[in-house]
Amino acid sequence: MGDGLVQARGLRKRFGEFEAVRGIDVDVAPGEVFGFLGPNGAGKSSTMRMVACVSPRTGGTLQVLGMDPDVDGPRIRARIGVVPQLDNLDAELTVRQNLQVYGRYFGLPKRHVREKAAELMEFAQLADRADEPVEPLSGGMKRRLTIARALVNDPELLLLDEPTTGLDPQARHLLWERLYRLKREGVTQIITTHYMDEAEQLCDRLVVMDGGVIVAEGSPAELIGRHAAREVLELRFAPEDRPPAAAFARLADRVEELPDRLLLSTADGERVQGEVARAGHRPISALVRRATLEDVFLRLTGRTLVD
Ligand SMILES: Nc1ncnc2c1ncn2[C@@H]1O[C@H](COP(=O)(O)OP(=O)(O)OP(=O)(O)O)[C@@H](O)[C@H]1O
Numbered sequence: 001m002g003d004g005l006v007q008a009r010g011l012r013k014r015f016g017e018f019e020a021v022r023g024i025d026v027d028v029a030p031g032e033v034f035g036f037l038g039p040n041g042a043g044k045s046s047t048m049r050m051v052a053c054v055s056p057r058t059g060g061t062l063q064v065l066g067m068d069p070d071v072d073g074p075r076i077r078a079r080i081g082v083v084p085q086l087d088n089l090d091a092e093l094t095v096r097q098n099l100q101v102y103g104r105y106f107g108l109p110k111r112h113v114r115e116k117a118a119e120l121m122e123f124a125q126l127a128d129r130a131d132e133p134v135e136p137l138s139g140g141m142k143r144r145l146t147i148a149r150a151l152v153n154d155p156e157l158l159l160l161d162e163p164t165t166g167l168d169p170q171a172r173h174l175l176w177e178r179l180y181r182l183k184r185e186g187v188t189q190i191i192t193t194h195y196m197d198e199a200e201q202l203c204d205r206l207v208v209m210d211g212g213v214i215v216a217e218g219s220p221a222e223l224i225g226r227h228a229a230r231e232v233l234e235l236r237f238a239p240e241d242r243p244p245a246a247a248f249a250r251l252a253d254r255v256e257e258l259p260d261r262l263l264l265s266t267a268d269g270e271r272v273q274g275e276v277a278r279a280g281h282r283p284i285s286a287l288v289r290r291a292t293l294e295d296v297f298l299r300l301t302g303r304t305l306v307d
């Protein structure tokens, strides 16, 4: 079966008549950070829940740590850490108690759990809130505590469903730094996100998911190299003098029309910007940037990741 920590072939999840995951193949290697990037409803959480052994698959094969979730769910769960999309901390308990109670679920010795909780509160930068209740903590603090809790059993594999959704930029960067630290310690991670910058920052390899299927796979750089031009020129026009996309077809490899701007894909954004001006167009703003996974997604699906 190979030495992948997760191996899925033709994996499916059906809810009644609706199929949320429609036959995906996934291989996650030890030590890597693997991502599922896709918009709302892509099937990311449905996939994560199957890997976490909390939702049975309806088709295909799935191996997690070399075992089948249908047969060995409890044994797998003892060796993985799960951060669900929505925090499910116990609001009545303190920070420390949340960690200790969870540790005791795994049947870990009391003393070990006590030491582990102290270590994880340092990791989550919550040591000064140790004996305070969870409820008044900020969103970022709760997220860090949920991640700390998922590490109580020293998991070989950490599953993070949208780790930073809804957090402010500072809280996100702090979380990214903590996840990077875990990666350096060798913890294999699977992350879902609909933020392309998160996928680019964190993931060694990722799949782009849309409508229950995988539409592309590779490292962030490979995906951008394969599916996007090197640069993008973003043009914004006043609504009354916005030229049709076709007016730029000759200047760029590709032109995408978004509600508020035109995106011109090209190897040389500055050159195209000059040609746009020489052709007599007067955009309100013109910005040259590197192509991103957002451009890859737009190219592959015709839609934007965050709407
Ligand atoms: N328990 C359920 N019963 C019925 N339909 C469901 C159930 N869970 C998910 N779905 C549907 O399956 C599809 C995929 O949902 P899923 O939560 O896996 O998407 P997602 O990629 O995680 O999206 P998001 O970014 O919003 O979290 C959606 O259309 C959703 O409405």
Ligand SMILES: [Mg+2]
Binding pocket: 044, 045, 046, 085, 161, 162
């Ligand atoms: Mg989800």
